[in-house]
Amino acid sequence: MQWTEVSVTTTNEAVEAVSNILMDAGASGTKIDDAADFAALQPEFPGELLDKRDLPHLTHGAVVTAYYPETIELSTIIPVIKQRINELDDFGLDAGPATVLQKPVAEADWANVWKKYYHPVRVTRYLTVVPSWEHYQPVDENEKTLTLDPGMAFGTGTHPTTALMLQALELTIRGGETVLDVGTGSGVLSIAAKQLGAGEVFAYDVDQIAVDSAKSNLDLNPVAKDVHVSANDLLKGITQTADIIVANILADIIVPLIPQTWPLLPKGGLFLTSGIIADKYPLVVGKLREAGYQIVETLRRGDWYGIIAKKPEVDD
Numbered sequence: 001m002q003w004t005e006v007s008v009t010t011t012n013e014a015v016e017a018v019s020n021i022l023m024d025a026g027a028s029g030t031k032i033d034d035a036a037d038f039a040a041l042q043p044e045f046p047g048e049l050l051d052k053r054d055l056p057h058l059t060h061g062a063v064v065t066a067y068y069p070e071t072i073e074l075s076t077i078i079p080v081i082k083q084r085i086n087e088l089d090d091f092g093l094d095a096g097p098a099t100v101l102q103k104p105v106a107e108a109d110w111a112n113v114w115k116k117y118y119h120p121v122r123v124t125r126y127l128t129v130v131p132s133w134e135h136y137q138p139v140d141e142n143e144k145t146l147t148l149d150p151g152m153a154f155g156t157g158t159h160p161t162t163a164l165m166l167q168a169l170e171l172t173i174r175g176g177e178t179v180l181d182v183g184t185g186s187g188v189l190s191i192a193a194k195q196l197g198a199g200e201v202f203a204y205d206v207d208q209i210a211v212d213s214a215k216s217n218l219d220l221n222p223v224a225k226d227v228h229v230s231a232n233d234l235l236k237g238i239t240q241t242a243d244i245i246v247a248n249i250l251a252d253i254i255v256p257l258i259p260q261t262w263p264l265l266p267k268g269g270l271f272l273t274s275g276i277i278a279d280k281y282p283l284v285v286g287k288l289r290e291a292g293y294q295i296v297e298t299l300r301r302g303d304w305y306g307i308i309a310k311k312p313e314v315d316d
């Protein structure tokens with residue numbers, strides 16, 4: 001099939017809005033090249049699934065590129081895209097030059113080219129994330145692999161917030177535990193839990209795309225049987241109890257999640273959580289203590305924090 005690439009030159013602050021406009025116009029996918037992202041991507045911890053040294057990158061500004069199949073009539077879509085980008089100014093968003101360029105492109109050029117930048121990475125002591133198209137042999141008997149398609153939902157394993165929870169699971173799973181994975185995204189933490197010896201795992205995400213993506217990724221990992229994925233808003237209405245609850249979601253979402261976790265854990269049960277940027281760490285610790293949790297361990301990668309909290313073995 002013939003495709004058309006539409007590129008919008010814009011600013012860091014407007015990339016998400018521009019990307020949404022291009023997707024609303026029927027794009028099959030978008031790619032964001034942002035000088036600010038590249039600057040922020042300097043390695044802070046060992047191992048990156050994405051080999052940044054290989055990446056072509058912008059030195060300033062941002063370009064959002066969208067791909068349209070030939071079935072989309074671009075002569076009618078482009079004026080709408082331009083108008084909606086101009087309107088961003090009304091919402092206080094500076095979209096920059098907002099130049100819109102288009103050129104034909106062959107499918108193979110965009111659908112697969114990004115794959116060459118992803119490689120297997122040992123993210124924690126025992127866990128290695130392997131892109132689904134790579135053949136990889138563990139280098140030692142303790143190494144466990146998580147096969148993922150990183151093109152889908154959040155959670156390739158190498159983002160600091162995910163890596164913190166992989167580390168926390170590695171520290172806490174002994175074997176046979178029932179685990180709830182809240183905000184499963186790509187399913188990476190559920191797969192890791194199974195690889196580390198968990199028993200049944202229940203994974204939830206509010207986003208149906210993430211639910212579908214987690215299911216596809218679980219299918220790539222034969223070890224991940226007994227993982228039940230469903231759409232759910234946090235743990236609302238969930239009665240399934242667990243030994244361990246894991247959630248990598250932003251701090252403001254963790255706060256309402258904390259009271260939902262408490263009745264589902266036995267005494268001694270663990271709540272592992274990350275997605276907590278440094279400024280929000282005191283808020284989350286405060287709310288955990290208020291709920292009755294003990295802070296067993298705090299993990300950190302760069303500006304991101306992860307917490308291992310425990311429901312006390314004995315009542316105060």
Ligand SMILES: C[S@@+](CC[C@H](N)C(=O)[O-])C[C@H]1O[C@@H](n2cnc3c(N)ncnc32)[C@H](O)[C@@H]1O
Nearest residue numbers: 154155162183184185205206207210233234248
């Ligand atoms: C940062 S990603 C984490 C993905 C994966 N667990 C990881 O550690 O890489 C957060 C996930 O939480 C999901 N999420 C956000 N709000 C939620 C909610 N209220 N209920 C359930 N899932 C939610 C998002 O859709 C997203 O997939």
